[in-house]
Amino acid sequence: MSVAESKALQAREKAEVSAPAEQTRPGLVFTPAVDIFETEKEITLLADMPGVKSETLNIHLHENVLTLDGDVEPPEGPGEVDVLREYRTGKYYRQFTLSQVIDQDRIEAGMTDGVLRLILPKVEEATPRKIKVKSK
Amino acid sequence: MLFQRMTDWPTWGGLRPFEELERMRRQMERLTEGLTRGLWREPISGVFPLLNVTEDKENFYVRAELPGVKAEDLELSVTGDSLTLSGERKIAAEDENARYHRREREAGKFSRIVTLPAQVEPAKVEASCADGVLTVVLPKAEASKPKTISVKSS
Incomplete structure (x- = not known):
């Protein structure tokens, strides 16, 4: 397994969701950075959601719309005063429309070190089958 | 007019x-x-990772969002009043046949030095990583802790 070539990481400000569905609770909403790739059998989605615990993450799949919704508790304890604030914390929210038919029963999700790994297996019919051409 | x-x-x-x-x-x-x-x-330095520094009476708290960075890939060192944070974010290569639809996450090395407003005790510094958020607790040195002075009335 090779690792992507090392370069210096650049600081990026977290992208705030500009116009999500009207929020019912106050607080900031950010868009998580994602990697999505597809193999013949499944679609894998990796999302950076630092601070989101597996209990506070909601994943919905409804009519081909996948919704990621993660809550982040403010990490600061009571009595802490800001000295330097470079990033803000808030919810993560992002929606995707899936083009393939997903086998909803076999979806797997796992959180490790603030990265969500979501495996969406395709239903059997959607996986391409090789058809052998018989020659007479 | x-x-x-x-x-x-x-x-x-x-x-x-x-x-x-x-x-x-x-x-x-x-x-x-x-x-x-x-x-x-947001006055940001533009150096990865972005840091939040807070303090209370006893400690300074330095926090950084480092999703996917393992504890063993992080290096921390403290001297007097500065904290050096360096490491590498690795993204393992996936299946060769995978077709990427989106690639927004980045991998790479980083190093950052932050100077704290007061001296800390390097021996008592503790760091922990949970859910991709690094928290470093730096206890203030005795000399830089606030002291209460009672005013005597004569």
């Missing part, structure tokens, strides 16, 4: 010639105001 009144400038059919200029000037003002507000809202 004062100028207009003084020179008795003619108004062409209700159109005032300077009104357009005035409107443009106001628009420019609003634009620059918006720009600077956006810039100054």
